[in-house]
Amino acid sequence: MIVAAEVLIAAVTFVLLVGASLGCLIWHVRLSPKQLQEDTNTTVRLVANVFVVIASLVLGLMLNSAKNTFQAVDDGVHAYATDLILLDKTVRSLGSIGDETHQGLIAYLERALSASSGVDPDRQAEILLEEVGNKLRAIRVTDDQQTSLWNEARQLYREVLDQRWLIVGQSGGTIPMPLVVIVIAWLVLIFASFGYRSPRNTVIITTIIVAALLISASLGLILDMDNPSSGLIQVSDEPLRRVLEQIR
Numbered sequence: 119m120i121v122a123a124e125v126l127i128a129a130v131t132f133v134l135l136v137g138a139s140l141g142c143l144i145w146h147v148r149l150s151p152k153q154l155q156e157d158t159n160t161t162v163r164l165v166a167n168v169f170v171v172i173a174s175l176v177l178g179l180m181l182n183s184a185k186n187t188f189q190a191v192d193d194g195v196h197a198y199a200t201d202l203i204l205l206d207k208t209v210r211s212l213g214s215i216g217d218e219t220h221q222g223l224i225a226y227l228e229r230a231l232s233a234s235s236g237v238d239p240d241r242q243a244e245i246l247l248e249e250v251g252n253k254l255r256a257i258r259v260t261d262d263q264q265t266s267l268w269n270e271a272r273q274l275y276r277e278v279l280d281q282r283w284l285i286v287g288q289s290g291g292t293i294p295m296p297l298v299v300i301v302i303a304w305l306v307l308i309f310a311s312f313g314y315r316s317p318r319n320t321v322i323i324t325t326i327i328v329a330a331l332l333i334s335a336s337l338g339l340i341l342d343m344d345n346p347s348s349g350l351i352q353v354s355d356e357p358l359r360r361v362l363e364q365i366r
Contacts, residue, residue, distance in 0.1 A: 122349055128338025131302050135309040135330035140323065142313030159315050166311035173304040177340070180293055180301070184344035187292050191346040192353045194285040199357035201281055202227070205274040206365045211267050215257050219271075220365070222250040227362040231355060247282070251275055291344040298341065305333060 206223050209216040230243040254275055259265045309330060316322050342349035 122342070124338045124341040124345070124349055127298065127302075127341060128334045131305065131337055132330050132334035134302065134306050135334065136327055138306045138310040139313040139326045139330070142310045143316055143318055143322070143326075144313075162311050162314055166308050169304045169308050173301060173308065176297070176301055176304075177337070180297070180340050180344075183292055184340050187288060188343050188346045188351070188353065191285055191288050194281060194288060195353055195355070196357050198278065198281045198285060199361045201274060201278045202358075202361050203364060205271060205278055206361075208267055208271040208274055209254070212257065212259075212264055212271070215259070215264070216271075219250055219253045219257070222246065222253050224362070224366060226250055227358060227365075231358060231362065247279070251279075289345065289347040291341075293341065293344045298337075301337070 202223065206220060209219045209223070226243060226246040226249075229246050230240060233240040233243055254268075254271055257268055259268045309326070312326060339351065343351045346353040
C-alpha cells in the first residue's frame with residue numbers, strides 16, 4: 119500500500135514537533151544557570167512569537183490557496199458534466215447516425231468512473247474519449263439540419279476536451295514544497311520554545327503531543343485539499359455519475 123505524500127508529510131511533521139518540544143523539555147535542565155535566566159527566556163519567547171504570527175499567516179494563505187484549487191476543480195467537473203450532457207443530446211438529435219458516438223460516450227464515462235474518481239486522468243479513458251471524436255468526425259450528414267447539428271456537436275466535443283485538460287491541469291496542486299518545508303521548520307522552532315523552561319509533568323507533555331497532532335493533521339489536510347483528485351478530501355464525481363445515468 120502506497121502512503122500518500124500528504125499523510126507522510128503530516129506524520130513527519132508530528133514526529134519533528136514532538137521531538138523538538140520534548141527534547142527541549144528534557145534537556146533544558148542541563149543548561150547552565152546563565153542560559154536559564156529570565157532575560158534569555160523572554161528573548162526565546164519573543165522570537166517564537168514572531169514565527170507564530172508568520173506561520174499563522176502563511177498557513178492561512180495555504181488554506182485559501184488549497185480551497186481555491188479545490189473549488190476550481192469542483193466547478194470544472196460540473197462544467198464538464200454539463201458539456202457531456204449537451205454533447206450527447208446533440209449527437210442523439212442526429213438520429214441513428216449518431217448512435218456509435220452516443221455509445222462511445224457511455225463507454226468513456228463507464229471507464230472513467232470505474233478506473234478512478236472520474237477526475238484523475240486515465241489513459242484508457244482518454245483513448246475512449248478520442249474514439250468518441252473519431253466516431254463523431256466519421257459521421258456523414260445528408261441535409262442542412264444534420265450539418266448544423268454535426269457542427270454543433272464537434273464544437274461541444276472540443277469544449278469537452280478543453281474542459282477535461284483544464285481539470286487535469288488544476289488537479290496537481292499549487293502549494294510549492296519549499297514553502298511547506300519552511301513552514302514545518304518554523305513550527306519546529308515554535309514547539310522547541312514550548313519545551314524551554316517548561317515543567318516536566320503529564321499535563322505539559324499531553325498538551326504538547328495533542329497540539330502537535332492537531333497542527334500536523336491540519337497541515338496534511340491542507341495539502342490534501344490542494345490535490346483534489348486523490349486523498350481524503352476529493353472532488354465528488356457525482357455530476358459525472360448523474361450524466362452516465364441520464365445518457366444510458
